[in-house]
Amino acid sequence: MAKERITYVCNSCGYDSPKWIGRCPSCGEWNTFVEQKLGKKTASSQLPSFNAQHSSPLVLSKIETGEDPRINLHDNELNRVLGGGLVPGSLTLLGGEPGIGKSTLILQTVLRLKDMKVLYVSGEESARQLKMRADRLTSDLVPPEGGVGVQVVCEVMIERVFEHIKVVEPDLIVIDSIQTMATEDVESSPGSISQIRECAALLLKFAKESGTPVIIIGHINKEGSIAGPKILEHMVDTVLQFEGDQHYMYRIVRAIKNRFGSTAELGIYEMRQNGLREVTNPSELLLSDIKNSEELSGVAIASAIEGVRPLLIETQALVSTAAYGTPQRSATGFDLRRLNMLLAVLEKRVGFKLGQKDVYLNIAGGIRVTDPAIDLSVIAAVLSSNVDTGIDRDVCMAGEVGLSGEIRPVSRIMQRIAEAEKLGFSKILIPSANLSTLEHTHFKIEVKGVRRVEEALRELFG
Numbered sequence: 001m002a003k004e005r006i007t008y009v010c011n012s013c014g015y016d017s018p019k020w021i022g023r024c025p026s027c028g029e030w031n032t033f034v035e036q037k038l039g040k041k042t043a044s045s046q047l048p049s050f051n052a053q054h055s056s057p058l059v060l061s062k063i064e065t066g067e068d069p070r071i072n073l074h075d076n077e078l079n080r081v082l083g084g085g086l087v088p089g090s091l092t093l094l095g096g097e098p099g100i101g102k103s104t105l106i107l108q109t110v111l112r113l114k115d116m117k118v119l120y121v122s123g124e125e126s127a128r129q130l131k132m133r134a135d136r137l138t139s140d141l142v143p144p145e146g147g148v149g150v151q152v153v154c155e156v157m158i159e160r161v162f163e164h165i166k167v168v169e170p171d172l173i174v175i176d177s178i179q180t181m182a183t184e185d186v187e188s189s190p191g192s193i194s195q196i197r198e199c200a201a202l203l204l205k206f207a208k209e210s211g212t213p214v215i216i217i218g219h220i221n222k223e224g225s226i227a228g229p230k231i232l233e234h235m236v237d238t239v240l241q242f243e244g245d246q247h248y249m250y251r252i253v254r255a256i257k258n259r260f261g262s263t264a265e266l267g268i269y270e271m272r273q274n275g276l277r278e279v280t281n282p283s284e285l286l287l288s289d290i291k292n293s294e295e296l297s298g299v300a301i302a303s304a305i306e307g308v309r310p311l312l313i314e315t316q317a318l319v320s321t322a323a324y325g326t327p328q329r330s331a332t333g334f335d336l337r338r339l340n341m342l343l344a345v346l347e348k349r350v351g352f353k354l355g356q357k358d359v360y361l362n363i364a365g366g367i368r369v370t371d372p373a374i375d376l377s378v379i380a381a382v383l384s385s386n387v388d389t390g391i392d393r394d395v396c397m398a399g400e401v402g403l404s405g406e407i408r409p410v411s412r413i414m415q416r417i418a419e420a421e422k423l424g425f426s427k428i429l430i431p432s433a434n435l436s437t438l439e440h441t442h443f444k445i446e447v448k449g450v451r452r453v454e455e456a457l458r459e460l461f462g
């Protein structure tokens with residue numbers, strides 16, 4: 001009788017070891033190794049081997065490519081983030097926290113693909129639950145004549161999923177979610193590293209051999225990375241991340257890896273009663289209340305770029321005398337270390353004493369911004385709150401702040417100015433160094449270059 005193989009797998013990164021070890025040499029985590037009994041053959045051992053019979057070297061310059069065929073998903077945001085649509089034979093991973101709207105996004109998308117046969121495999125919800133959700137999402141569920149529309153199957157064993165695939169012969173497969181899938185070849189519970197790895201390997205093999213695109217939904221763990229080994233991210237062609245704050249309606253989908261397009265793109269949705277709605281003009285959404293409200297202290301508008309899109313965002317600050325010995329600093333939607341750095345610049349270079357003050361910073365709308373060009377508005381909002389003087393609501397700004405208080409140039413200044421002009425601002429402060437690139441362009445909006453933080457503050461507060 002063949003002896004059962006036993007291996008030890010790190011639950012954090014998927015590292016394999018023939019014996020148990022206390023600390024994983026790959027990821028450095030302690031106590032993460034679990035015993036794994038392997039069947040005689042594992043799924044990944046069935047993967048095609050790279051032998052010379054199947055492949056032969058080709059001259060790179062002579063390989064014919066032609067236009068990449070793409071499947072139009074009839075969703076502008078998703079199409080753009082994917083780089084122009086879904087690629088046949090691709091494996092796409094959509095990650096996000098539980099409850100953020102992953103199933104909703106994928107279900108509403110596949111319901112629009114009237115001319116495709118879609119197999120939706122759910123290991124999380126019953127067929128009735130899926131039907132109820134679909135009813136919320138669309139009023140015409142019945143496919144056009146001759147079409148089948150979306151077929152759902154509630155199944156967690158990957159082998160049986162493949163049997164269904166053989167019968168249905170779908171044009172697109174959705175796996176909701178990879179954490180619920182299991183293969184008979186591995187004796188561990190669904191959601192464990194080895195199950196995820198084996199199931200994903202089988203799906204990858206299937207997608208590449210059949211040319212059928214597969215979308216995998218995956219949950220994100222507390223640390224914010226996709227639960228399961230990093231291996232999963234390495235295996236798939238595209239990793240999309242669905243993020244947003246549970247308490248806000250906005251949802252952002254961004255590509256963190258894309259073999260068929262750029263990772264700079266970003267899609268924005270709003271969660272409604274009847275599903276996710278594309279947001280085509282995010283700036284208007286984020287600024288809608290402020291334009292009608294009175295001038296408030298501690299509010300500054302930044303012309304930021306997230307992905308490739310300009311976005312006008314509101315930075316809010318509250319500065320108050322520290323009630324306790326140690327002043328509090330907190331930032332929502334902005335890097336706290338960067339806030340501390342900007343406060344140090346204000347203190348050292350501009351001479352404002354903030355050492356005994358609590359400083360709270362918030363990016364309105366629950367979005368996270370990484371664009372350094374919002375530094376200037378952070379500084380402006382902090383000072384505005386500190387001196388309790390509002391900033392003119394017709395003014396916005398863009399600029400990175402350096403350690404010596406200089407305003408450093410930012411990328412894509414034209415787009416930032418154009419967006420501010422489009423939304424009716426009358427003045428924008430930009431880094432002086434960016435002015436040279438604008439010489440021959442005329443804007444209706446007043447463009448003011450600033451060199452240093454003091455100069456910008458004089459512009460804003462007189």
Ligand code: TYD
Binds near residue numbers: 102
């Ligand atoms: P869901 O897609 O189930 O999240 P995930 O698959 O990422 O776990 O979304 C669940 C949330 O979305 C739930 O709190 C209800 C909300 N929702 C709406 O607000 N409108 C809708 O039309 C739908 C279907 C869900």
Ligand code: MG
Binds near residue numbers: 124
């Ligand atoms: Mg779900």
